[in-house]
Amino acid sequence: MATATLPHTHPLPERNPGTPFDPGALEGALVNKSAVERRAATLPTRRTVKKAWQAAWLLHAIRTIDLTTLSGDDTPGTVRRLCAKARQPVRPELLRDLGVPHLPLTTGAVCVYHEMVPVAVEALEGSGIPVAAVSTGFPAGLTPHRLKLQEIEASVAAGAREIDIVISRRHVLTGNWKALYQEVRDFREACGPAHMKSILAVGELGTLKNVYKASMVCMQAGSDFIKTSTGKEAVNATLQNSLVMVRAIRAFYEQTGYKVGFKPAGGIRTAKQALDWLILMKEELGHEWMQPHLFRIGASALLNDIERQLEHFAYGRYASMQYQPLG
Numbered sequence: 498m499a500t501a502t503l504p505h506t507h508p509l510p511e512r513n514p515g516t517p518f519d520p521g522a523l524e525g526a527l528v529n530k531s532a533v534e535r536r537a538a539t540l541p542t543r544r545t546v547k548k549a550w551q552a553a554w555l556l557h558a559i560r561t562i563d564l565t566t567l568s569g570d571d572t573p574g575t576v577r578r579l580c581a582k583a584r585q586p587v588r589p590e591l592l593r594d595l596g597v598p599h600l601p602l603t604t605g606a607v608c609v610y611h612e613m614v615p616v617a618v619e620a621l622e623g624s625g626i627p628v629a630a631v632s633t634g635f636p637a638g639l640t641p642h643r644l645k646l647q648e649i650e651a652s653v654a655a656g657a658r659e660i661d662i663v664i665s666r667r668h669v670l671t672g673n674w675k676a677l678y679q680e681v682r683d684f685r686e687a688c689g690p691a692h693m694k695s696i697l698a699v700g701e702l703g704t705l706k707n708v709y710k711a712s713m714v715c716m717q718a719g720s721d722f723i724k725t726s727t728g729k730e731a732v733n734a735t736l737q738n739s740l741v742m743v744r745a746i747r748a749f750y751e752q753t754g755y756k757v758g759f760k761p762a763g764g765i766r767t768a769k770q771a772l773d774w775l776i777l778m779k780e781e782l783g784h785e786w787m788q789p790h791l792f793r794i795g796a797s798a799l800l801n802d803i804e805r806q807l808e809h810f811a812y813g814r815y816a817s818m819q820y821q822p823l824g
């Protein structure tokens with residue numbers, strides 16, 4: 498029987514109050530594309546889940562998942578099932594066979610559209626799992642500013658404790674950093690007590706330099722997390738754009754002392770990818786930034802693969818028999 502040990506978790510952090518707009522901090526964007534590519538290429542783990550540490554890291558990764566459904570055909574029923582999965586992401590027998598029968602394990606949050614917030618809030622009651630609402634005209638962010646603020650306020654009033662806003666990509670593409678700052682600052686105010694994650698939609702920002710600068714502006718405007726993507730762009734989370742964002746997080750921390758979290762999202766579907774991102778966080782920002790208060794993976798299908806890999810770890814070559822019908 499395998500035994501897995503887990504890194505400990507931390508309580509939720511204080512909010513990032515933000516700083517005044519500082520265009521000077523954007524100019525330090527030394528983003529060398531080939532250097533970023535070379536560094537990102539060193540991160541992927543080359544092993545499948547064979548070792549105890551990897552199983553432990555996968556159990557930990559579950560804690561960081563913002564378990565997501567953002568489909569046009571979402572119903573109260575699918576959202577309730579998702580919430581049940583968030584409460585008990587791994588079968589109790591599997592936890593027992595991994596040697597951690599009493600491990601308290603839930604996902605980091607459940608992430609839904611505004612219309613599904615009340616359903617998710619009810620389904621998660623008493624679990625401590627926060628509901629995150631995507632907002633501000635997700636995914637394109639092209640609704641009027643006034644309506645975006647109302648949407649945020651409505652989701653917070655409905656019980657969302659985290660709000661995933663999308664930025665206006667045009668502010669980045671036209672270099673209007675002050676407008677981006679003001680937009681995100683307004684969103685931050687509308688969030689009230691809810692934590693705010695700012696989605697950059699990196700696949701639509703043109704250059705890595707823009708990714709860096711947009712990250713900095715969003716943090717200056719008071720984002721508690723910066724998030725790569727909506728999952729709806731042609732290019733979503735990659736290790737390259739993530740590396741640029743976590744380096745901006747490090748620079749912001751060095752400049753201000755505020756710890757901002759990171760959320761890669763979109764296309765992260767395999768356990769191996771989850772390990773790659775955890776390695777990125779550990780190597781670039783250290784152990785604390787692997788914890789759910791500073792790191793989330795936005796994903797709709799990742800949990801299934803993690804479960805499969807944990808099965809493999811627990812039962813080895815007999816794992817596949819678990820899925821075969823008898824007779």
Ligand SMILES: O=C[C@H](O)COP(=O)(O)O
Binds near residue numbers: 798
């Ligand atoms: O914010 C989360 C993303 O929309 C999830 O994307 P995904 O469905 O590719 O996992």
